Amino acid sequence: MSENKRQGKKLIVQNRKARHDFFIDETYEAGIVLYGTEVKSLRAGAVNLKDSYCFIRHGEIFASGIHISPYEKGNIFNRDPLRDKKLLMHKREIMKLQGLIGREGYTIIPLSLYFRGPHAKVELGLCRGKKLYDKRESMAKRDAERMIERTMKSR
Numbered sequence: 001m002s003e004n005k006r007q008g009k010k011l012i013v014q015n016r017k018a019r020h021d022f023f024i025d026e027t028y029e030a031g032i033v034l035y036g037t038e039v040k041s042l043r044a045g046a047v048n049l050k051d052s053y054c055f056i057r058h059g060e061i062f063a064s065g066i067h068i069s070p071y072e073k074g075n076i077f078n079r080d081p082l083r084d085k086k087l088l089m090h091k092r093e094i095m096k097l098q099g100l101i102g103r104e105g106y107t108i109i110p111l112s113l114y115f116r117g118p119h120a121k122v123e124l125g126l127c128r129g130k131k132l133y134d135k136r137e138s139m140a141k142r143d144a145e146r147m148i149e150r151t152m153k154s155r
Contacts (some may be wrong), residue, residue, distance in 0.1 A: 010115040015049035018109045020135065027054035027111065031063070031088030032066060032122050037071035037078050038139070042120055044071075053086065054124060056075060056098045056106035059098055061087045063122065064109055100126055 018024075035044070041047065052065035062084045070078040089097075100106055105128050112123045131139075 002006065009115055010044060011116065012113045013047050013049055014112045015052070015110060017050055018111055018125065020138075021108075021130055022109060022125070023130060023134075024111070024125040024127050025106075026126040028089070028093060028124045028126070030114075030122050030124055032063070032120050033086040033088065034068075034120055035079055038068045040071045041068050042113070042115075045064050046071075049110050049113065050135075054110065056094060056101070056113065057090065059094060061089055061097070061108075063087055066110060066113075086125075097126065105129060121148050 048063075048067040048069075052063060052067075054061055054063050056062075057088075064084045065082065066085055067081050068079075069081055089142035097108060101108060107127055109125050109127045110122050111125045114121055114123070
């Protein structure tokens with residue numbers, strides 16, 4: 001049984017580009033404020049996390065750049081696909097994150113979107129940017145692990 005099934009998660013989308021472009025120091029879980037047609041689009045999987053990020057304004061945390069496609073049968077009830085979505089976290093966590101992103105080079109990136117029971121959740125990562133040589137190093141490491149796996153399988 002997979003870990004997601006055990007925890008009652010139904011994965012909608014992952015931000016693979018973020019895992020390639022950033023070092024992820026810590027992860028957090030947050031709720032996300034959505035409207036009816038946006039939830040229906042999520043259930044259909046019509047969402048894109050590429051180039052999304054989070055910011056803190058007036059003690060509240062928002063996600064920008066999450067593209068939730070308009071629901072086909074939603075007519076006038078559809079919202080702007082790129083509107084800033086409010087995230088739901090405890091005030092202590094938000095203040096802690098605000099202090100951490102105040103340091104140079106840190107940012108908050110949405111890593112994945114999933115359903116836990118009836119609630120839509122977003123996994124946030126406290127991230128530092130990778131340099132080009134770091135990306136090459138991680139790609140070489142992944143390729144070496146694949147080669148080792150292949151040789152072990154053939155024996």
